[in-house]
Amino acid sequence: xxxxxxxxxxxxxxxxxxxxxxxxxxxxxxxxxxxxxxxxxxxxxxxxxxxxxxxxxxxxxxxxxxxxxxxxxxxxxxxxxxxxxxxxxxxxxxxxxxxxxxxxxxxxxxxxxxxxxxxxxxxxxxxxxxxxxxxxxxxxxxxxxxxxxxxxxxxxxxxxxxxxxxxxxxxxxxxxxxxxxxxxxxxxxxxxxxxxxxxxxxxxxxxxxxxxxxxxxxxxxxxxxxxxxxxxxxxxxxxxxxxxxxxxxxxxxxxxxxxxxxxxxxxxxxxxxxxxxxxxxxxxxxxxxxxxxxxxxxxxxxxxxxxxxxxxxxxxxxxxxxxxxxxxx
Amino acid sequence: xxxxxxxxxxxxxxxxxxxxxxxxxxxxxxxxxxxxxxxxxxxxxxxxxxxxxxxxxxxxxxxxxxxxxxxxxxxxxxxxxxxxxxxxxxxxxxxxxxxxxxxxxxxxxxxxxxxxxxxxxxxxxxxxxxxxxxxxxxxxxxxxxxxxxxxxxxxxxxxxxxxxxxxxxxxxxxxxxxxxxxxxxxxxxxxxxxxxxxxxxxxxxxxxxxxxxxxxxxxxxxxxxxxxxxxxxxxxxxxxxxxxxxxxxxxxxxxxxxxxxxxxxxxxxxxxxxxxxxxxxxxxxxxxxxxxxxxxxxxxxxxxxxxxxxxxxxxxxxxxxxxxxxxxxxxxxxxxxxxxxxxxxxxxxxxxxxxxxxxxxxxxxxxxxxxxxxxxxxxxxxxxxxxxxxxxxxxxxxxxxxxxxxxxxxxxxxxxxxxxxxxxxxxxxxxxxxxxxxxxxxxxxxxxxxxxxxxxxxxxxxxxxxxxxxxxxxxxxxxxxxxxxxxxxxxxxxxxxxxxxx
Numbered sequence: 001x002x003x004x005x006x007x008x009x010x011x012x013x014x015x016x017x018x019x020x021x022x023x024x025x026x027x028x029x030x031x032x033x034x035x036x037x038x039x040x041x042x043x044x045x046x047x048x049x050x051x052x053x054x055x056x057x058x059x060x061x062x063x064x065x066x067x068x069x070x071x072x073x074x075x076x077x078x079x080x081x082x083x084x085x086x087x088x089x090x091x092x093x094x095x096x097x098x099x100x101x102x103x104x105x106x107x108x109x110x111x112x113x114x115x116x117x118x119x120x121x122x123x124x125x126x127x128x129x130x131x132x133x134x135x136x137x138x139x140x141x142x143x144x145x146x147x148x149x150x151x152x153x154x155x156x157x158x159x160x161x162x163x164x165x166x167x168x169x170x171x172x173x174x175x176x177x178x179x180x181x182x183x184x185x186x187x188x189x190x191x192x193x194x195x196x197x198x199x200x201x202x203x204x205x206x207x208x209x210x211x212x213x214x215x216x217x218x219x220x221x222x223x224x225x226x227x228x229x230x231x232x233x234x235x236x237x238x239x240x241x242x243x244x245x246x247x248x249x250x251x252x253x254x255x256x257x258x259x260x261x262x263x264x265x266x267x268x269x270x271x272x273x274x275x276x277x278x279x280x281x282x283x284x285x286x287x288x289x290x291x292x293x294x295x296x297x298x299x300x301x302x303x304x305x306x307x308x309x310x311x312x313x314x315x316x317x318x319x320x321x322x323x324x325x326x327x328x329x
Numbered sequence: 330x331x332x333x334x335x336x337x338x339x340x341x342x343x344x345x346x347x348x349x350x351x352x353x354x355x356x357x358x359x360x361x362x363x364x365x366x367x368x369x370x371x372x373x374x375x376x377x378x379x380x381x382x383x384x385x386x387x388x389x390x391x392x393x394x395x396x397x398x399x400x401x402x403x404x405x406x407x408x409x410x411x412x413x414x415x416x417x418x419x420x421x422x423x424x425x426x427x428x429x430x431x432x433x434x435x436x437x438x439x440x441x442x443x444x445x446x447x448x449x450x451x452x453x454x455x456x457x458x459x460x461x462x463x464x465x466x467x468x469x470x471x472x473x474x475x476x477x478x479x480x481x482x483x484x485x486x487x488x489x490x491x492x493x494x495x496x497x498x499x500x501x502x503x504x505x506x507x508x509x510x511x512x513x514x515x516x517x518x519x520x521x522x523x524x525x526x527x528x529x530x531x532x533x534x535x536x537x538x539x540x541x542x543x544x545x546x547x548x549x550x551x552x553x554x555x556x557x558x559x560x561x562x563x564x565x566x567x568x569x570x571x572x573x574x575x576x577x578x579x580x581x582x583x584x585x586x587x588x589x590x591x592x593x594x595x596x597x598x599x600x601x602x603x604x605x606x607x608x609x610x611x612x613x614x615x616x617x618x619x620x621x622x623x624x625x626x627x628x629x630x631x632x633x634x635x636x637x638x639x640x641x642x643x644x645x646x647x648x649x650x651x652x653x654x655x656x657x658x659x660x661x662x663x664x665x666x667x668x669x670x671x672x673x674x675x676x677x678x679x680x681x682x683x684x685x686x687x688x689x690x691x692x693x694x695x696x697x698x699x700x701x702x703x704x705x706x707x708x709x710x711x712x713x714x715x716x717x718x719x720x721x722x723x724x725x726x727x728x729x730x731x732x733x734x735x736x737x738x739x740x741x742x743x744x745x746x747x748x749x750x751x752x753x754x755x756x757x758x759x760x761x762x763x764x765x766x767x768x769x770x771x772x773x774x775x776x777x778x779x780x781x782x783x784x785x786x787x788x789x790x791x792x793x794x795x796x797x798x799x800x801x802x803x804x805x806x807x808x809x810x811x812x813x814x815x816x817x818x819x820x821x822x823x824x825x826x827x828x829x830x831x
Binding site for chain 2: 197201202203206207209210213214216217218219220221222223224276280281
């Protein structure tokens, strides 16, 4: 080892380059979601100050309305960071709301919750097994599952809403408050906190990112990438089923339509939050802000008096703009 | 030779990135019908110079002359129009298309209707191959062909677009010996037809074999341009590395008697598919075992079987005398094995992840505190690995993609040695690595064996194999044909004969 005394840092000629190298890590593109959030917030705060945008009630409303998307998007972050996709989350939420409502009216609150979770476990395991064991692309598996789940939900209820009269359930899942804090905000906070810590600070999280970043290398490193793929889809399914129960609690009923289209909002939130659509990089906190930004835009556009067709156009344009700004060069 | 005309001339080229100078007033000239080797350590500026010639980067100052006339090369299209073609190291072909479709990609011959005329493409592709005097079916799908044919298709693609200068970057890296020979024959024929070749290679023997002149870059400056008949290998190595290195590429007798040490790994009748057939050998602690063989002889496949990537059809693996069921890499790692894979970019690293994350990936259990990972411990562990293996990184948080080939390989090595394996399998550990890093890696291998680890080295570079191996197994068609003690191998020549089976 005669020539093993090389320093660990490459010499950087010129002080300027060294400074640039250090600040290069503070790349504003990585923080575009936070910048965008602040800009949109400030914009609405000024523009809509007379419409009550800044009133505490309206702000809490934004949280309430985005809670289910936030929860779903936390699970989706894992799936996308692992270079997969889950299109079945919205209809899984719908099926879960229906099963919870039906089991609850028959047997009570605990079986109701278990029925909802069982939906997530079954759908998630099926998605995971088909993707990891049979190697079918998750796009196709979950696209099929999207149809199956919503079809089952509609079928077993004969398209009828299933009212939930259990106040305890409705209070816990959605309608209740803890002091001044809406229960839904607490739910999102719990999911985001756990999701963020697990993704960035645990072995499992690292293995998800490595599998998404380069599956072959992850395999060669001794990571069971099949199991990881299974697990992320299972997580996504279970998390979506909890979101379904949050719908059920807030709207005091189970309906097959609950959650319809949420997969797209969740994917948008995840991508806005800086998770790579090609896997390998992901941020749960970014996802939270992605979901909040979407909620913010929805709320602001409603207050501004745009009708729903105009809202869709503006929302779509803002999402494309944000992703375009955040993309890597 | 001085009278022969110039194909390409680059005059006082300078280029910097973010204020850091990468090329400084470099002159580079290639004559018509010449094979001109371009050498230099990692970071010397070879690839930047070539990217300027290809139109990927624009030069900050200096001029480029093609056929004596100044040209403005500001895009890849400009470079192609000027007759400069590139044979990519990572091939730029579309595997799902045919050879002819790839050759004429973007410049497809069209019929009068404006639709693509595939027949015409096939006919013209045949012409190109006929001129190259090689046989390739233009209608074959590229995905169905071997690596050597991919390269020939690349060359045909450049020639079909009337390239007068071909840039070849490590063209033999993935070729077997006879394929290399065929490529060199082709290079000779191209030379005779007045085509110039810029040849980038780390393999000294190849440079001497086919190049007429050599230009060496060091730290972004031109060190020398010489006819190869006027320069010795020692001078070239010295020019690249910047100091004289001796002995790294010659065998060093190491202390200790490997033959009496206890066996760590025993393979008994290993068979897997068609590439590994009834392979048996014993590996002792402190021993470096070389695996020699042509491409497709089953070297890599044997490594994959040992590491649990490919399934074992029959036979058994014993670790320290006990039968080990190695059905996947996790079990292999648990049994004390580590594999430095052949393709570091695809199999060894998550390129977009940081150096630190890559280093820690197999070591996550070591830095776990309860269910969470200890960030501080991770930083400490990765820094100690970076220091120990002298990886040159600007910052451990930077993506590993930004490192040079040699440093990427060091990251892979460090990552695996962090697991403290008993048996280390290295598949082509120095491919695409500059000569300075190469000797560091060879030293590292010797040091590991001295520390009692058992090492298996797979390499198509015989000098390297002979430099480190205590014993060499020769593989052919998946079976061991020779088991040679180092003392039985006189020189590179005799090992090559053993591999060729003569």
